Amino acid sequence: MNPLLLWFYQTGSPANFERFAKRWSSWFIWPACALMAWGIYAALVEVPADYQQGNSYRILFIHVPSAWMSLFIYVAMAVNAFIALVWRIKLSELLAMSCAPIGAAFTAITLLTGAFWGKPTWGTWWSWDARMTSELVLLFLYLGVMGLYAAIEDRRAAARAACFLALIGLVNLPIVHYSVVWWNTLHQGATIRLIGKSSIDPAMVPPLIAMTIGTKLWFVGSLLTRTRAALIEQESGKDWVRRLLLPITSRGDTR
């Protein structure tokens, strides 16, 4: 067998993945917390106020990384959904389904902080602008994937249906990303670029990078924890789960 495929099958076996996820999740969550704690401190205290928007722009440091995460997690979900549909790998189904609530969380943060930023800056909480509307559609896609997965009783059939919906929803991603270019509306254009010159003050860059890496690490840690929980629940009839939970269940008996 192809060595890559072999590695994939071995790590992907439920008992092995459970150990892998348990060992590694805190290696992502704690550095994420440290990076975000420093990022938030710098964003609120150290960084100078914006020359035009004053202090309200400090919301950028959570709004923009969360918005990037809302798109990034959708891609991660779609990749896993594709693998799950083509190769019928159970672990990929669970990974894809565990991406959805995290993605929904970051999309909700993006929309709410956007409203809190819009009120003092534009004078309105919400407008049916292309960027905001497509981001709202993204939230509904995440919720739709979660709802569809929860609505069908057969777990494997539910995962396949929800993975299919996740793939269809991919068409929304370029719309979210290019909405500020294609339509000239309320939401401001991109100020931060990987290639070329960003139009923000250099002092604002390090906390933004810390928040961006912090949220990425958080996602990986949260995904491992969520997938582990989903795996244990789905396999709770199997022997390896019984062996795994037995010392804990016997203690829990005194309830």
Place this chain on the structure above:
Amino acid sequence: MSEFFAMDGHGVYIWSSYAVFLLILVGDALAPRLRLRRVQRELAQRLRRQAGKGQSSTQPS
């Protein structure tokens, strides 16, 4: 100090945003842990029921 919290009148919006961010992330971290707890409880109950059944079948009344 209160000047820092006021943020030139934008304090409400800024602090609400950061509170939303932290609350949602805490929720995201708690959800799978609560789920695992529930699975463990259900499994323990199922094992107890099975053990109970096993005993009654081996001891005819």
